[in-house]
Amino acid sequence: MIHRTTIPYSLYACIPIVILTLTGIFATFGGRDVIRGELNLSTLTLAAMVGITAYLVGVQARERGLALTVLNAALSGLIIALVLSALVLFEAQNDLRFVFQNIGRSAGGNLSGSVLTAGRPINAETGDYRGLLEMAAFCVTWAGFISTTLFLPRRLREVIFVAAMLTLTISLSQGQVNNIITLPDALALTLVLVLGYVAAVWAEANTGLSATAKAGIGAGLGLAVAVGIWLIAGAGGLERGGVLYGQGTQPVILSMVEDSRIVGFFIAMILAGALGAVLSRSSGQAHDAFWYLLAGLLALGIINSQRRADNVWIAVIGVFSVLALALYFVPLLGKRAQTAFERTPPKFQRNAQWFATGTAMAILFLAPQFMGLYVSNVFNQIALYAVMGIGLNVMIGYTGLLDLGYVASFAIGAYTLGVLTTPSLVTCGGSLPETAADVATQCTGIMTFWEAWPICVLFSGLTGTLLGIPVLRLRGDYLAIVTLGFGEITNRVILSNDFRDLLGGAQGIAGIPSPVIDLGMFNSAWTTTLSRSNDMYYLFLFSVIITMFVVYQLANSRTGRAWRAIKADEDVAQAMGINLMNNKLLAFGVSSAFAGLGGAVFGASVQGIFPRSFTLLVSINVLSLIIIGGMGSIPGVILGAFILIGLPELLRELDAYRLLTFGALLVVVMIVKPEGLLPPKPPELSEAGEAARRSSNMTKEAA
Amino acid sequence: MGDVLLDVQTIVKRFGGLTAVNHVDLQIERGMIASLIGPNGAGKTTFFNCVTGFYKPDSGAILFEGQPIHGLRTDYILRSGVARTYQNIRLFADMTVIENVLVGMHSRLRSSPIGAIFRLPATRREEQAALAKAMDLLDFVGLTDKGDLLASNLAYGFQRRLEIARALASEPRLLLLDEPTAGMNPNETEAMTTFIRKLRDELDLTIFLIEHDMKLVMGLSDQVSVMDYGVKISEGTPSHVQNDPKVIKAYLGTSEVDEESGGVIEDAELES
Numbered sequence: 001m002i003h004r005t006t007i008p009y010s011l012y013a014c015i016p017i018v019i020l021t022l023t024g025i026f027a028t029f030g031g032r033d034v035i036r037g038e039l040n041l042s043t044l045t046l047a048a049m050v051g052i053t054a055y056l057v058g059v060q061a062r063e064r065g066l067a068l069t070v071l072n073a074a075l076s077g078l079i080i081a082l083v084l085s086a087l088v089l090f091e092a093q094n095d096l097r098f099v100f101q102n103i104g105r106s107a108g109g110n111l112s113g114s115v116l117t118a119g120r121p122i123n124a125e126t127g128d129y130r131g132l133l134e135m136a137a138f139c140v141t142w143a144g145f146i147s148t149t150l151f152l153p154r155r156l157r158e159v160i161f162v163a164a165m166l167t168l169t170i171s172l173s174q175g176q177v178n179n180i181i182t183l184p185d186a187l188a189l190t191l192v193l194v195l196g197y198v199a200a201v202w203a204e205a206n207t208g209l210s211a212t213a214k215a216g217i218g219a220g221l222g223l224a225v226a227v228g229i230w231l232i233a234g235a236g237g238l239e240r241g242g243v244l245y246g247q248g249t250q251p252v253i254l255s256m257v258e259d260s261r262i263v264g265f266f267i268a269m270i271l272a273g274a275l276g277a278v279l280s281r282s283s284g285q286a287h288d289a290f291w292y293l294l295a296g297l298l299a300l301g302i303i304n305s306q307r308r309a310d311n312v313w314i315a316v317i318g319v320f321s322v323l324a325l326a327l328y329f330v331p332l333l334g335k336r337a338q339t340a341f342e343r344t345p346p347k348f349q350r351n352a353q354w355f356a357t358g359t360a361m362a363i364l365f366l367a368p369q370f371m372g373l374y375v376s377n378v379f380n381q382i383a384l385y386a387v388m389g390i391g392l393n394v395m396i397g398y399t400g401l402l403d404l405g406y407v408a409s410f411a412i413g414a415y416t417l418g419v420l421t422t423p424s425l426v427t428c429g430g431s432l433p434e435t436a437a438d439v440a441t442q443c444t445g446i447m448t449f450w451e452a453w454p455i456c457v458l459f460s461g462l463t464g465t466l467l468g469i470p471v472l473r474l475r476g477d478y479l480a481i482v483t484l485g486f487g488e489i490t491n492r493v494i495l496s497n498d499f500r501d502l503l504g505g506a507q508g509i510a511g512i513p514s515p516v517i518d519l520g521m522f523n524s525a526w527t528t529t530l531s532r533s534n535d536m537y538y539l540f541l542f543s544v545i546i547t548m549f550v551v552y553q554l555a556n557s558r559t560g561r562a563w564r565a566i567k568a569d570e571d572v573a574q575a576m577g578i579n580l581m582n583n584k585l586l587a588f589g590v591s592s593a594f595a596g597l598g599g600a601v602f603g604a605s606v607q608g609i610f611p612r613s614f615t616l617l618v619s620i621n622v623l624s625l626i627i628i629g630g631m632g633s634i635p636g637v638i639l640g641a642f643i644l645i646g647l648p649e650l651l652r653e654l655d656a657y658r659l660l661t662f663g664a665l666l667v668v669v670m671i672v673k674p675e676g677l678l679p680p681k682p683p684e685l686s687e688a689g690e691a692a693r694r695s696s697n698m699t700k701e702a703a
Numbered sequence: 704m705g706d707v708l709l710d711v712q713t714i715v716k717r718f719g720g721l722t723a724v725n726h727v728d729l730q731i732e733r734g735m736i737a738s739l740i741g742p743n744g745a746g747k748t749t750f751f752n753c754v755t756g757f758y759k760p761d762s763g764a765i766l767f768e769g770q771p772i773h774g775l776r777t778d779y780i781l782r783s784g785v786a787r788t789y790q791n792i793r794l795f796a797d798m799t800v801i802e803n804v805l806v807g808m809h810s811r812l813r814s815s816p817i818g819a820i821f822r823l824p825a826t827r828r829e830e831q832a833a834l835a836k837a838m839d840l841l842d843f844v845g846l847t848d849k850g851d852l853l854a855s856n857l858a859y860g861f862q863r864r865l866e867i868a869r870a871l872a873s874e875p876r877l878l879l880l881d882e883p884t885a886g887m888n889p890n891e892t893e894a895m896t897t898f899i900r901k902l903r904d905e906l907d908l909t910i911f912l913i914e915h916d917m918k919l920v921m922g923l924s925d926q927v928s929v930m931d932y933g934v935k936i937s938e939g940t941p942s943h944v945q946n947d948p949k950v951i952k953a954y955l956g957t958s959e960v961d962e963e964s965g966g967v968i969e970d971a972e973l974e975s
Contacts, residue, residue, distance in 0.1 A: 565806045
């Protein structure tokens with residue numbers, strides 16, 4: 001009847017739930033709505049905890065049939081509810097706030113009135129315990145319900161779970177991602193892409209048109225839709241209340257039709273149509289990526305219109321449906337596209353790849369114009385950590401050298417920039433003017449950002465290499481401890497008074513000038529100061545691309561092979577002729593150079609650097625995102641940066657619990673997927689090898 | 704006396720109170736297949752480790768092609784032309800079969816990190832040539848079509864062959880094989896015997912191997928050396944060694960000499 005794991009699992013699950021309760025997470029989350037007025041974060045957290053438990057219990061009991069599975073799951077819900085009720089009642093009698101300060105505040109026991117009592121204060125005197133009963137009823141039904149999903153087909157279940165999680169994430173981010181795209185914009189883009197796609201698929205089946213002609217058809221359809229929108233806009237469709245006007249927000253892309261940007265609008269639509277047609281036979285990856293991006297934009301558009309909708313559930317269900325449909329159908333269509341792609345001539349394949357890459361670059365390039373300052377800033381943070389993650393991965397993921405003092409190189413890069421570009425005693429002839437304004441007008445730094453940037457990279461790389469020399473013989477844990485020490489030493493040095501004149505001591509270096517793109521020699525108007533975050537975005541984007549490029553090229557070369565051989569077996573690697581010292585020092589140097597690159601851009605973007613930005617936590621963050629994303633995998637690190645740096649920005653409430661969540665996430669990833677979420681794929685070299693052999697044989701015969 | 708390729712002169716290796724290799728002299732001529740046998744713990748692998756630079760001998764000298772190599776780092780010794788395999792297979796498990804071979808070629812390639820970043824023409828040509836050579840080597844050892852598998856996913860016998868291919872990739876003149884047939888069944892052992900002979904004949908290699916399989920040793924070797932308790936107790940042609948009373952004593956642990964010769968050692972073949 002009752003599976004032997006049900007009761008232990010439920011009791012294990014109670015441990016984190018009780019800890020979260022006592023540390024006040026429910027109280028903190030109570031104030032944050034996930035779905036406006038309908039669902040707040042604390043309910044969601046409780047539901048997630050109960051749901052995960054029910055799922056795990058259900059998996060164990062599944063073979064015994066639906067009824068017993070639901071019974072076991074419901075029992076687990078009941079056990080959790082009982083433990084929580086006991087906690088609530090105990091807390092009502094004994095004030096625990098002297099130990100657990102964040103437990104929350106309300107009359108009649110501090111947990112009373114929270115989600116644990118269904119928001120209804122309990123009252124011991126009148127015997128009003130309805131809140132607890134409601135909570136228990138919720139736990140039991142919810143647990144039972146979750147366990148029934150185990151009997152859905154596996155793929156369907158995955159689609160539902162992932163779509164639900166993404167829906168909640170997007171809903172949570174609602175406040176931050178407002179106005180990225182409006183619903184009419186998203187719908188117009190979707191329409192054009194789908195039209196181009198469907199037309200190309202139809203032409204594929206019914207006509208003998210060439211691939212280029214199909215792209216032409218897609219472009220034509222895009223043009224037709226654009227003309228339609230132009231006509232509707234001319235008839236007042238873009239005015240308030242018009243067909244093209246969203247829920248109270250002026251469309252961004254569609255509005256281009258009304259002014260001088262109309263040419264851009266037409267080009268965008270035509271390209272979108274052509275892209276749709278090309279996607280019907282393009283490599284599976286490109287296909288899926290673009291459709292997921294579109295689904296994401298559509299979901300954001302819907303969420304954006306939710307703010308003024310009367311019934312918030314319509315938007316939530318809309319987002320969920322869009323995402324679920326995308327998750328269900330895109331991989332299937334992607335496989336078909338891949339098959340079609342492989343049949344196309346190589347020339348078309350190359351062109352299609354260039355087209356897809358170009359479009360992706362264009363989207364990345366134009367994105368900040370739509371994102372707004374806050375979202376750009378989040379992206380910049382993600383990019384900074386991606387640069388450092390990819391850099392540190394050279395040491396940890398490829399070479400297997402555990403470095404816990406990575407922040408040292410980051411700090412060295414940032415401080416080098418600060419010293420070189422900021423007005424100081426040196427550049428002001430021995431005495432600084434009294435006010436900051438005077439400093440700005442009367443002094444300049446030794447050099448501009450662009451001159452200083454490569455120096456920062458080289459200097460970080462050099463110091464990283466030098467730090468590597470004494471620790472070359474250390475392995476594993478010992479290396480970790482020593483590098484940890486380096487990180488701390490760097491922090492002490494920049495804080496110390498001995499270098500105060502140069503590094504600013506505890507005050508750091510303020511007033512780092514923003515990078516200026518000065519093309520004044522071509523046209524006096526072409527001078528831009530990169531001060532706002534959506535301008536700095538380009539610098540971050542450039543840094544990520546350059547880091548990815550260099551590390552990718554190195555990883556797939558003689559050097560990269562040497563690194564990975566060292567990681568696998570240092571002694572054998574040396575016995576295979578690999579010079580350990582050179583290759584390890586190179587790994588130290590490359591890794592540190594990218595930390596320096598990131599540090600310099602970081603310093604320029606925040607326009608001032610302070611010792612407290614360079615703590616052990618930076619090293620830990622970078623290490624965590626590598627572990628979560630995948631050791632030795634560039635896409636993995638980028639995903640890790642999105643998860644560890646991007647998500648917390650959406651969940652500002654979690655900030656106090658950031659390390660707690662990091663820890664939990666690390667534990668889960670290490671247990672469930674120890675190689676990381678996107679582990680590196682081994683390179684497939686046979687085909688290239690065969691080709692190389694053929695061509696070398698041909699040369700031999702010719703000679 | 705022919706052309707001596709490897710000349711080991713009275714080397715000694717001690718670990719604390721234990722003398723693992725005690726004043727051992729050994730010469731191997733170019734083009735030979737030489738074997739080193741002895742009971743477990745006789746110091747054979749320690750001897751290999753001294754030759755390949757994993758251990759530094761406490762005294763004595765090792766000359767390879769007349770040049771001293773004792774005390775050098777393993778990577779220098781490999782570069783001078785001595786490659787080896789390991790008793791417990793030590794492949795780079797997370798790398799593909801081709802990559803393992805390419806790592807073997809590391810010392811013969813020149814391309815620099817800068818060349819790799821910008822994919823300079825010289826680097827690209829070198830990589831292409833290396834890839835083509837790696838494919839040839841995989842064909843040679845019988846790993847055709849397995850190039851993209853992870854080394855750890857190969858079957859045991861193939862892992863042994865890959866280890867040899869990796870060693871061959873470094874273009875050695877002397878190849879040291881540490882128990883190449885350990886854990887193989889009679890058929891696989893037979894195939895390995897043929898393969899080792901093919902290595903010598905087709906690649907002009909000199910081969911020095913540690914083996915417990917007496918049939919293989921006796922059938923293959925031009926010269927057999929026997930070690931026991933760190934000391935070389937016998938050396939010569941297979942038939943000479945098989946009839947040496949000291950060898951029989953070392954294997955059977957008795958002073959009685961069984962005059963029926965050859966079969967004795969074969970039967971005493973050790974479990975590993």
